[in-house]
């Protein structure tokens with residue numbers, strides 16, 4: 001007997017669930033990449049991507065994952081020896097910092113741990129302590145996917161302005177875009193990056209770098225930029241191949257086109273609102289489970305939690321047991337703890353993450369929570385009673401009559 005037979009549910013923070021419309025759009029013969037429908041479709045994708053990022057500025061598309069967009073963005077504005085300030089709230093902040101180090105940047109890290117958001121006062125102090133304006137850019141994770149921390153990017157812009165500092169504001173929105181509210185232009189973000197496989201519901205393999213005219217002006221001062229990562233021809237191509245620095249990622253583009261159609265049909269404000277209700281339902285269940293057992297939400301203050309991913313600590317041996325039980329018995333795959341080692345748990349196996357990004361609705365969230373509820377019972381893991389009711393109450397309050 002295998003209770004997990006049925007539709008599997010990948011609830012890890014990327015890749016996310018692919019909608020059937022996206023999969024269907026990709027299932028076709030290889031197209032002409034030089035002219036015709038594919039080229040026109042690529043052109044149609046550009047303004048629709050801008051709408052998702054809430055920007056009127058430029059976008060360059062890369063055939064890469066999120067790590068590639070880290071490097072792409074840095075390569076256009078950071079030369080070896082340039083200083084970058086990296087406020088970090090988890091593994092992904094450190095990851096972008098490490099990518100900058102690899103490119104020869106002089107990295108100034110401000111580590112805020114892995115369960116608290118940016119301390120904007122400390123960031124402002126660090127900027128004020130740089131009167132010669134050696135810091136060329138601030139690299140900020142909007143959502144750190146390892147910790148589930150949501151950072152205040154608008155507030156970070158205010159801190160830069162209060163310090164009178166001209167550094168570029170660069171935001172990693174790989175987890176957040178299409179899930180948590182993000183407004184590139186209104187918030188004064190100079191460069192925003194994202195990738196296809198999270199809120200954009202398309203398989204991993206496409207990366208996006210949005211940049212404004214301030215960032216373009218910095219790019220223009222660079223002595224040398226890697227030909228492949230250079231955003232200039234990609235954002236303003238004279239030939240179709242220049243969008244991608246080579247062969248177009250044909251089937252990813254069909255998938256992305258379908259995903260953008262879904263996003264615009266629903267409306268980005270409605271998407272953010274849906275993610276908000278579903279995330280709060282998950283948190284409500286987790287809080288109740290935690291009242292009668294060891295489960296804790298990694299980020300205590302809901303205001304600083306992402307609507308895309310939630311990191312949880314269950315401790316050893318339960319964390320790994322629970323993830324395994326729901327995968328084997330319920331067809332639900334939860335995310336592993338990432339960068340969460342602690343004394344007695346060097347691999348962070350006491351942690352796990354629930355992704356709630358992209359193509360998901362109430363029955364998926366309640367099914368996933370129900371699977372966790374069953375795991376608590378099956379594994380005799382101590383937990384509070386009434387979690388499903390708590391989640392249902394949030395959903396009821398957020399639903400239509």
Ligand SMILES: *Cc1c(COP(=O)(O)O)cnc(C)c1O
Pocket residue numbers: 013014065066067068092141143144145172173174175176195204
């Ligand atoms: C997923 C993610 C990345 C890395 O993306 P990959 O596609 O795994 O390279 C970087 N930053 C954030 C915030 C992410 O969520």
